[in-house]
Amino acid sequence: MRIDIATLFTDMCDSVIHESIIGRGIKNGHIEIYSHDIREYTENKHRRVDDKPYGGGTGMLMQAQPVYDCISAIKSQKEGRPRIIYMSPQGEVLTQKKVQELAEEPWLILLCGHYEGIDQRVLDELEVEELSVGNYVLTGGELPALIVADAVARLQPGVLPNEDAYSIESHYNGLLEYPQYTRPEEWHGRKVPETLLTGDHRTVTEWQNREALRVTARKRPDMHKAYIDRKMSEFWQEFLEAKGLPQNTTYAKILRMGQDEEISAKLVKMILRGKKRAFVSRCVSVSEVPGRGEYAVVVDWDGIPRCVLKSVRAQMIRFNEITPEQVLKMGEDDNIGDWLRKYRDFFNSTGEFTEDMPIIYEEFRLEYKGAKK
Known part of the structure; x- marks a missing residue:
């Protein structure tokens, strides 16, 4: 998979993506991530990429030309059609389900806005989709783009040691992760749950599944309800199919x-x-x-x-x-x-x-x- 980040702050992006687990994934060839300086594509002799917005207002707006030329240059480096995503507080809010969807794409371009945003004309021309990391506003799209890049990259084969490294984590299967403990067995009078010390894989797994449910119910009742509703729907569908009953059969x-x-x-x-x-x-x-x-x-x-x-x-x-x-x-x-x-x-x-x-x-x-x- 390849991810390109179009930004005004390549050093900021590079300092993150080339560190730790994602950095090793890049080094070992499991994923490609590149950052591109939009400023390199401006036609302004002073390297300006922004101007005042029509209609007035506070702040400056990124111009269409340098953004368009930067994205066009990125697209010319590889065959195929990339999925272009503009990091924006107006976009769909990022979820683990969305991350899993993006992780199936062969090529993503993440466009980072700054100042008051980007001229709408180039967003329309590029047919971008907008994505938000939450219902709040940041000074630029770099941090959101790095969040998306990290979340997507870690799902690529080989980036993490094995599928269990992410499949048991919070949100992946609709639940928060169960509590985790390490040595020593007792700290400040608090002991590791005895079940985790038994060495019985089945018992430990049952404990982990049960605790994941309870943690989710306590911390995110909305997620817990959605999970239980989905489990009930799946179970009832299995029953109907197993018994050959009509789809409109209901339970009382x-x-x-x-x-x-x-x-x-x-x-x-x-x-x-x-x-x-x-x-x-x-x-x-x-x-x-x-x-x-x-x-x-x-x-x-x-x-x-x-x-x-x-x-x-x-x-x-x-x-x-x-x-x-x-x-x-x-x-x-x-x-x-x-x-x-x-x-x-x-x-x-x-x-x-x-x-x-x-x-x-x-x-x-x-x-x-x-x-x-």
Whole structure:
């Protein structure tokens, strides 16, 4: 891949792109990055590249001619059609998804404005696309161009040691990265999580995935919601295709069971193993009783879909009307006495409770466990 940066400050750009990881990538031939001085293409004997804007206003505007000639000279150095990007606060805001898109291009030209910007005519002539690194204004396009160059370059094969070096990082898969720790094992009374010291690759990976979800939920709830929504959509689509169901088939509810992570994991495991075939929930209205054949998606404690259930029987009953047979179908207890004690505590902890309060008793069939990855 080749990246060209058209700028008034080549020394500034060169001092960054030839250092550290990107510098080594250039040296080892994994990517080409060049900076070009727009001032070298001016026809003004004083090497001026700017002038006052028509209509008045504060500041100076970069002229069309030197910008156009600089970009034209860059284009003449290589066959093909480059993607020309003008770094501008008016452009699309840069995201990791956009970086991945740009990383697939064979050739990028990054145009850096300065002063009050660039004459609109040359931007139109060059058919540039505009890209911003955030909703704020800088004195020039050099820093944004360097951000884009760095973000794109590190995704090129060979620049980083392997794909894992970037595929597990924040934003790449829609999540922030999990917390990282190094030696010593204890510092200022703070210890490295024990899971990371086990050496069990599967357990460590599960911890990393779980923590990435929780870090994202805490720091970027918008990203977390988008990730969960995408996972749910993908999971439901897999279910429809696996069962040959119409695309307009929908699920009636999402179920997250249990009061905490440990109980939730236990209940999900029981459902997946076929040991739990019924559950109860608080009932406010008869309209809440699910109809026969309705689908529900069971998610784990972190909101990731794990399986699809299909309701086969549901009814509203009183808490004190539960039967031993129904308790056994719920799979959590061997006798009704233990179940009553546990669920009295549960309903007391989640709202008002009376012995004759209405609850929904629902039996279900496990329809789908999810495709094996």
